[in-house]
Amino acid sequence: RKAVVSTQSTGMYNLFLVSLLQENLGCYLTNGLISKGGAASLREDFNRLVAEIAPDALALAEGFGITEEMLSAPIARDWELYNSYDNAGEMERYEDIVRS
Numbered sequence: 001r002k003a004v005v006s007t008q009s010t011g012m013y014n015l016f017l018v019s020l021l022q023e024n025l026g027c028y029l030t031n032g033l034i035s036k037g038g039a040a041s042l043r044e045d046f047n048r049l050v051a052e053i054a055p056d057a058l059a060l061a062e063g064f065g066i067t068e069e070m071l072s073a074p075i076a077r078d079w080e081l082y083n084s085y086d087n088a089g090e091m092e093r094y095e096d097i098v099r100s
Helices: 002-023 025-030 036-062 092-099
Strands: none
Touching: 002 025, 002 036, 025 036
16 A cells, blocks of 8 residues: 555656646756757656556545535635635625625
């Protein structure tokens, strides 16, 4: 069991690193920090890592303990609307605005 968790954690970590490389690829190429071949293989690496962790994606997401209440919090839905008035953290007025 511990080896499975370690493998999943490593896969998620590597996926995060590849996504950071992709996000900043122009900078890395311009400064010679990554080769053109390395840059070209990032999409394949990303797809491979996603395929590896996909079967366990739901369990991994559930492992973060994000509850339905957290997902339905007003700030998780429309934070700009939620912060457009002094709500003092209350949902009552937010619900009125959303209904209108």
